[in-house]
Amino acid sequence: MNTSLNWIKAMVPGLECTDQEFRDAMTLSGTKVEGFERYNKNLEKIVVGQIESVEAHPDASKLVVCQVNVGSETVQIVTGAPNVKVGSSGQKVIVVLDGGKVAGGHDGGALPENGIKIKKGKLRGVESFGMMCSMEELGVSSEFFPGADPDGIYFLGDDAEVGSSAIEYLGLDDVVYEYEITNNRVDCYSVIGIAREAAATFKKEFKAPVVTKTGNDEDVNDYIKVEVKDSDLCKRYTARVVKDIKLAPSPEWMRRRLMTAGIRPINNIVDITNYVMEEYGQPMHAYDLETIEDRKIVVARAKDGEKFVTLDGQERNLDSEVLMINDGKKAIGIAGIMGGENSMITDNVKTMLFEAATFDGTNIRKSAKRVGLRTDASGKFEKGLDPENAMAAMDRACQLIEELGAGVVVGGAIDIYPVKNERKRITFEPEKINALLGTNVSTDDMMTYFKRLEIEYDKDSNELIIPTFRQDLLRNADIAEEVARFFGYDNIPTTLPHGATTMGKISFKQEVELEAARIAKFAGFSEAMTYSFESPKVFDKLMLDADDKLRKTIVISNPLGEDFSIMRTLPLNGMLNSLSTNYNRRNKNVKLFELAKVYIPTGEELPDERVQFTLGFFGDGDFFTMKGVVEEFLDEIGISNKLTYNADAKKNFLHPGRQAEISYEGKVLGYLGEVHPKVADTYGIGDRAYVAVLDMPVVTELANFDIKYTGIAKFPAVTRDLSMVMPKTMPVGDVEAIIAKRGGKLVESYNLFDIYEGSQIKEGFKSVAYSIAFRANDRTLEDKDITPVMDNILKDLSAAGVELRA
Amino acid sequence: MNERLVKLKENALAKINEADSLDKLNDIRVAFLGKKGELTEILKGMKDVAPEERPKVGQIVNETRAAIEEVLEDAKKSLASKALEAKLKSEVIDVTLPAKKTNVGHSHPNTLALEEVKKIFVGMGYEVVEGPEVEYDYYNFEALNIPANHPAKDEQDTFYIDEKTLLRTQTSSVQVHEMERGKLPIKMISPGRVYRADEVDATHSPCFHQVEGMVIDENITFADLKGTLAEFAKQLFGPETKVKFRPHHFPFTEPSAEMDVSCFKCGGKGCRMCKGEGWIEILGCGMIHPHVFEMSGIDKDKYTGFAFGIGLERIALLKYEIDDMRLLYENDERFLKQF
Secondary structure (H helix, E strand, O other): OEEEHHHHHHHOOOOOOOHHHHHHHHHHOOOEEEEEEEHHHHOEEEEEEEEEEEEEOOOOOOOEEEEEEOOOOEEEEEEOOOOOOOOOOOOEEEEEEEEEEEOOOOOOOOOOOOOEEOOOEEEOOEEEOEEEOOOHHHOOOHHHOOOOOOOOOOEOOOOOOOOOEHHHHOOOOOEEEEEEOOOOOHHHOOHHHHHHHHHHHOOOOOOOOOOOOOOOOOOHHHOOEEEEOOOOOEEEEEEEEEEOOOOOOOOHHHHHHHHHOOOOOOOHHHHHHHHHHHHHOOOOEEEEHHHOHHHEEEEEEOOOOOEEEEOOOOEEEOOOOOEEEEOOOOEEEEOOOEEEHHHOOOOOOOOEEEEEEEEOHHHHHHHHHHHOOOOHHHHHHOOOOOOHHHHHHHHHHHHHHHHHOOOEEOOOOEEEOOOOOOOOEEEOOHHHHHHHHOOOOOHHHHHHHHHHOOOEEEOOOOEEEOOOOOOOOOOHHHHHHHHHHHHOHHHOOOOOOOOOOOOOEOOHHHHHHHHHHHHHHHOOOEEOOOOOEEOOOHHHHOOOOOOOHHHOOOEOOOOOOHHHOEEOOOOHHHHHHHHHHHHHOOOOOOEEEEEEEEEEOOOOOOOEEEEEEEEEEEOOOOHHHHHHHHHHHHHHOOOOOOOEEEOOOOOOOEEEEEEEEEEEOOEEEEEEEEEOHHHHHHOOOOOOEEEEEEEHHHHHHHOOOOOOOOOOOOOOOEEEEEEEEEEOOOOHHHHHHHHHHHHHHHEEEEEEEEEEOOOOOOOOEEEEEEEEEEOOOOOOOOHHHHHHHHHHHHHHHHHOOOEEOO | OHHHHHHHHHHHHHHHHHOOOHHHHHHHHHHHHOOOOHHHHHHHHHHHOOOOOHHHHHHHHHHHHHHHHHHHHHHHHHHHHHHHHHHHHHOOOOOOOOOOOOOOOOOOHHHHHHHHHHHHHHHOOOEEOOOOOEEEHHHHOHHHOOOOOOHHHHHOOOOEOOOOEEEOOOOOHHHHHHHHHOOOOEEEEEEEEEEOOOOOOOOOOOEEEEEEEEEEEOOOOHHHHHHHHHHHHHHHHOOOOOEEEEEEEEOOEEEEEEEEEEOOOOOOOOOOOOOOOOEEEEEEEEEEOHHHHHHHOOOOOOOEEEEEEEEHHHHHHHHHOOOOOOHHHHOOHHHHOOO
């Protein structure tokens, strides 16, 4: 919404403020000003002049030398404007005097911040004491000034007074404010609405336009009949008739105001319609009455599949929820959106039907969307207008018709208004208002605010009576906001809640996640964030089986595109893309982690949202580097017993010989491995890459932060080294399982200290050496304690096909 | 005998003085004081000394031994310290050579900002709670006073799964879950991902983060809301930070406000960051709408409360002066390492 300050001032007499003061005060009282632009910011010493003579330039064929009366004197100005002809005189022109300033060049390009200075000088040897301007040089598009020659200077009307300010004459001594109006304040999508707020903000009186009675002694009912069939979608329908129409340009003042709203003037009828829409926020439509068959208007829903040509010449597809304006035989307009080509006003119009109606906001919004046509009118209607405003706007428009002599208004008005919009009543509870705000505003002060907002008070019932245009005021909290706005948000004290003390805390789940991030960062991994949605093509990139259950996803019904259309069921795509980005930007040794959700369909309405701890890297390190990070983390959160690694993790996207599923006490925690070279290639990662994924809900369930000190061993440990030869294919994990199982309580730890495959070892075998530490906490162990345990271990090892070496 | 002892002592001291290594000192000790050393030799002559003289001579012998030992010890110390000095000298390093770093990873700027926000509110007694991202329409809209056909529903460009479920457009949905739990008073914040159908550009992302906050208790006022958020702003942006509340509209709060903070770069004078305004818009807030209480089954006559919503990316971009939102989701390590 844009309004000019002069238009506002016309309704708020005595409003005095700087441009910035207006902006700040309005914003703080709730009408947020996004920005403003003063037309005459860089316009100085610009007056109305009159050309007295035009002579040819002695040395330049494209220049002419003019004598221009600027009131106090006559000055010589040389111009190259093609519309100033030798021998002509009498034209009223815009003159920038020596030392003055204009906003821009005549090409209408971007305006320089500080304008352009105009100084006297010589043009091809002839002195020139100023410049005659086009509208573009004043910083305004000539499209708002019909008749302006786009290549030449602008000629003013005969009523312009020589020597007076051309800026004032052109209405450029004005500021345009742009507001952000919230959708609850429908009333503020109009100049009147903003002016009313401005009056309340600056404690001035609001003066609405004075609308006089209009119409001749004829009766509109002799011209037209109106029937509203679907009154659920049309709360009010008003209509009047104007005959003997004389189309003409509208007067300067109206054109200037339309310019401030960014509306191009067309002719008096169209301009009046637009003017009233801006002023009252009520869209209107004009039909050529001659085209209305049976002299009858019927407001009713369209039929499915019906087609209709709107006045822009486009054919529109309708359905049974689109409200139409029909005559006795056919449709003539889409209600609230756009009129039809078949009934539009043309230059030959004699008699017209003026319509101001209140259509259902939601229906208009949805219809506009389905029909694919959003107009200024539908934009207003969809906010849900006040039906009381319709007749007020109609009367204002007819008043302007008479004032401008645009036609003869027929007496009387059609007004179909089955359920009157009554003023709401809200019990006045000043204590509750103060309690909610934490203030101590007096009842008298509140009453002052209410009066400025046109909220009345009924003493007998202790009720506030709300004007119909304030559809947002429904209950005490809404009234509290009005009090707060005009008491001033700034004046409300600042306190802290002083109820019962509450404990600030984070959940156990969040603590485990923090720990994951801490360990990952400690191990050199930086935190990544990737989108939760991705393309279904991801599953092929990751080579998932056709029937993999991860292919079953939550699908977004209106995605931004296929690439963002499904909620991810595994977190690798984001990680691999991020690694790839880094690889392609030649970053070395990149390590990333992410803590974010996957969304697993459950068959219920909502998916299972599971946080995944995903790690990925390329560069320095290998499978066991990644395994180390995983174990560091799990150990840190109390998952410190032996983990099980199953090499048969069945992850197609991982290297078949370098992947493992990680389990703990029989529960699967996740997996890790080297990215399959084909997948790495698909993602454009030209190096070995490793990933690990931990399913945090399972991890969190097993985690605990309980720490119990177990004492430092008092008795020495006894170590035994075990050197063996075993089949290459047999995992050392099997050896460890035997040591752990047969070693019992006495085994304190065991460490792999050597592994070797090569010339001294027979083909298909490897040499492995472990050091086992035994310890008891109550005595020094002796051979007789250890030997039987070792025997047990050795027995099982040899049964498993492991040969002992000397 | 006396003379011999005096001579021995002089002889020994002279040698000690000349010695330039610990080995040599040891040789001297053995030569003079050892079992077969000179002093022992002299002692063998004791039997020739008159018995009444013996104690006296014995004393002299002991004194001689002690004197030599003392000097030996001093010499040893002095040599050791010289040796150490030489060693240290030979071990001088160039301390300006590059450090050997443990390459620790870095937090994402969003997380960094979130941790700051969390710390502030947890310190003020708020609990950090979470809610689902794939959500019922009811929790995201209807229970927040945004019924079907409300224009706000269109404005938020919602991603729908089906008629009933959607990707939440705001963390405000968590408010409703917390209120339904019915455990009062409530002081909570809830961070998380939210989604809106905005095309990716320098200031938009279809997937971003918010932090919701809510307090419900008896006698909570708009003044409490102002005080709480002013304190938050001071802690987050520095003690000099000023705040400004502007009336605004949200369907689920009444009265509602937007909060601006004085520009933390220029202090309010106006600069590029605040677009010359001196103020930066930070969050939306308000008193919880009575109808929201009604729908969640909380007694609106007994309780009042406030709520606020902060865009995390906005905080991160402003605080760390990041000029393009897309950087947050590219995960270029050269970017991440700066946080």
